[in-house]
Amino acid sequence: MTARRRFFSKILALAAGALGVAACGKEAETTASSKSSTEPDRKLLDAFVDTVIPKDQDPGAVEAGVTDELLTMFEKKQEMKQMTIYMLTAIDVTAYKKFSTSFKKLELDQREKVLQLILHSRDKKDHPARKTIHQLRGRIVRFFYLSPTAREMLAYTAPYPMGYPDYNSPPPE
Numbered sequence: 001m002t003a004r005r006r007f008f009s010k011i012l013a014l015a016a017g018a019l020g021v022a023a024c025g026k027e028a029e030t031t032a033s034s035k036s037s038t039e040p041d042r043k044l045l046d047a048f049v050d051t052v053i054p055k056d057q058d059p060g061a062v063e064a065g066v067t068d069e070l071l072t073m074f075e076k077k078q079e080m081k082q083m084t085i086y087m088l089t090a091i092d093v094t095a096y097k098k099f100s101t102s103f104k105k106l107e108l109d110q111r112e113k114v115l116q117l118i119l120h121s122r123d124k125k126d127h128p129a130r131k132t133i134h135q136l137r138g139r140i141v142r143f144f145y146l147s148p149t150a151r152e153m154l155a156y157t158a159p160y161p162m163g164y165p166d167y168n169s170p171p172p173e
Contacts, residue, residue: 047104051111064149083132090129
């Protein structure tokens, strides 16, 4: 009876777009089953964002509010949100396989190794996660450098409200 129950739970997990977490240990199975599959795990998303642009002597992407920007974007782009949930699950499963703990609990260098494992994987099941990592990485960089935190850090000042003061003849409209 327990073998049949495990079989059906694995089929259900695959049908829902999740990876088979059972091979990653009891803690990973408990974590994956307790999380809602309709919203990304905020701490896991923060860890991913922090891995792309970490905090050092200057604020990182998390401190600049990039995670909030991504969550706002996910409200409009449901497909991207589902791809991100799948990617975060794949990242967490890989972290459990490699380091026996969640991605969000790893140090920066370990998180980078997990992402490298997925990015260099030739396994077809990792293709959607690789694609999403590339897409989100570009958005994270864009959101970060458009944030007031990054502009302040770079000492960027926007042009005057009416344009540059020495520009005498504006282009025709």
